[in-house]
Amino acid sequence: MHELNTSPAITGLILAGGRGSRMGGVDKGLQNFRGLPLALQTLMRLQLQSLPPQEVLINANRNLSAYESLGVQVWPDSLSDYAGPLAGFLTGLERCETPLLLTVPCDTPLFPLDLAERLLQALTAQDADLAMAAAPEADGTVRPQPVFCLLKVDLLESLVAFTQAGGRKIDAWTAQHRCAIVPFDQPGDSPQAFSNANTLQELQQLESL
Ligand SMILES: Nc1nc2c(ncn2[C@@H]2O[C@H](COP(=O)(O)OP(=O)(O)OP(=O)(O)O)[C@@H](O)[C@H]2O)c(=O)[nH]1
Numbered sequence: 001m002h003e004l005n006t007s008p009a010i011t012g013l014i015l016a017g018g019r020g021s022r023m024g025g026v027d028k029g030l031q032n033f034r035g036l037p038l039a040l041q042t043l044m045r046l047q048l049q050s051l052p053p054q055e056v057l058i059n060a061n062r063n064l065s066a067y068e069s070l071g072v073q074v075w076p077d078s079l080s081d082y083a084g085p086l087a088g089f090l091t092g093l094e095r096c097e098t099p100l101l102l103t104v105p106c107d108t109p110l111f112p113l114d115l116a117e118r119l120l121q122a123l124t125a126q127d128a129d130l131a132m133a134a135a136p137e138a139d140g141t142v143r144p145q146p147v148f149c150l151l152k153v154d155l156l157e158s159l160v161a162f163t164q165a166g167g168r169k170i171d172a173w174t175a176q177h178r179c180a181i182v183p184f185d186q187p188g189d190s191p192q193a194f195s196n197a198n199t200l201q202e203l204q205q206l207e208s209l
């Protein structure tokens, strides 16, 4: 049984700052999935976690008032020109007021309900700086899912330096730190939990899972 009272507080960060180019340039977080915007589905799934975050932030670069209407704080990238998800990590770490930040993308609405709990377990057990999910992809190989991370906020300084030097790749940055990799391929784990919608067709396929 997890002792909620002794867990460090977590802020959830919904990454919705991308261009959505494979979806025709739409703002992905505002596309409906089973009748509700993806960003709202993601927010609800964070709130349903076995270890729910204390607070949730959204990182978006367009239609900020539409995201604000979901009732949480919304922050655009501090880096310009759609620098990628690491720009979202940077924004989240800058705004986070708890010791830990959990990142999730807005386009993977079936992510595991025990994501936060298992990432925290591994972070603690391995005395790591961050924990990253890994999951089986279409070919069955378990690969890191770098946008699903639990990060210590102390990493902010390192990420400022890395991005100021022009770094943009999540794995190049995480390689500089102690990173616990957490495989979600155990009995009982859904093989489709990390399926993400990059195109409208993929979004429709996800809706029928
Ligand atoms: N803050 C921020 N997040 C980004 C950026 N680019 C991608 N992301 C987020 O990173 C996650 C994974 O990105 P992709 O699946 O490539 O999404 P995307 O960039 O919107 O879509 P494509 O343009 O088709 O690649 C999504 O949650 C995006 O919102 C960016 O420039 N800034």
Ligand SMILES: [Mg+2]
Binding pocket: 018, 019
């Ligand atoms: Mg992209």
